[in-house]
Amino acid sequence: MDDRAASRWCVAAAGAAAWCAVFAALHLFWGVGGTAGLASAAGPKLAERRPAVFVVFGLYGVAVVLVAGIALVMVASGGIASQRVSRVAGVVLAIIGAVLVIRGVGLEVLLATDTAGLRTAVGRLGTRWSLVLWNPWFAIGGALFLWTAIRAARVRRRLSSSQ
Template sequence: MSHRYGYFAAAWAAVFACVHFFWALGGDVGLAASAGERLAAERPGWFVAGGLWGVGFACVAGGLLGLGLSRRDGCGRSLGLLGWAAAALLLVRGIGVELLIILGAPEISAEQRFWTLVLWNPWFILGGVLFGLAVVSRRTPAQSGRTATPGSGAGS
C-alpha cells in the first residue's frame, strides 16, 4: 500500500492551518460561516488565541504527524497511535456535528448551517479518513497478515 496518504494528511492539515492563521491575522472571509457571526465580529481574545492560533498550530502538528506517517521507517507504534487518535478525533467531530445540525440541535444561521454541512464537516471527515489511511498504509506485509515473497515487490 502506498505511503502517500501521509502526505495527503499533511497537506490537509497545512491547508487547514493556513485558513486558521489567515483568520488569526485578521482575515474574515468564511469566518462567520465557520464560527458564527458573533464570534467573527467580536473576536474575543480566548477565541483568537485558542480557536484560531491554537487550532492553526495544532494543524501544523498534524501536518508533521502526516509527514511522519508517510515514512516507512516511521517512529513505530506511538506514531500509529497518534495517527489513529487524529483520525478518530476528526471523524467524531465531523460526523457528530453533522448529525447535530441535521437533527436541528444548534441554533445557528442558515448560512452557517449550509457551510457547516457542505464544507466544514466534510472537511473534518476527509481529514479523519486521510489520517486513518495514512496509518493503515504504514503496515508491513507481516503486520497485515501477508508474507512477502522474493521478487514480489512486497514491502518496497
C-alpha cells in the same frame, strides 16, 4: 513493498499533510484579520468581536496544532524516527482520525436532523456551511489520517517481516 503499495502510502500521507496545511493556512488567514468564511465557521458574533483569547487559542493555536499534525504524519509515515516512535505516532494518528470522522459525520447527522434544535442554535449561515463544507472537511481530514495510519502500519509490518 511493491511500487503500488508505496504509492498509496505516499498519497495518504501527502493528503493528510496537505489537509493540515490548508486548514492551518486558513486559521492563520483568519488570525491576521481575514474574514472570508470565519462567520460560518465560528459564528457571526465571535467573528465580529474577535476576542484576543479566540485569536490566540482558537486561530493561532489551532494553526500550531495543525502544523504539529503534519509532523505527526511524517513521523507515523516512518523514516525519521525509530519504529516504536513511528508506531505510537500511527496510533495517535488513527485516534485523531477517528475523532475527526466522528465529529464530521456526527455533526452532519445532528444538523441534518435538527436534533434538539441545533439548527436554531447554530443559525442559518452556520448550518448551511457546516452541512456543505465544514463537517465534510473534518470527515475527509479524519479519513486521510486513518488512511495514513493504516498504510503506515502495513508498511512497517512488511518491513519488519522482510528483515
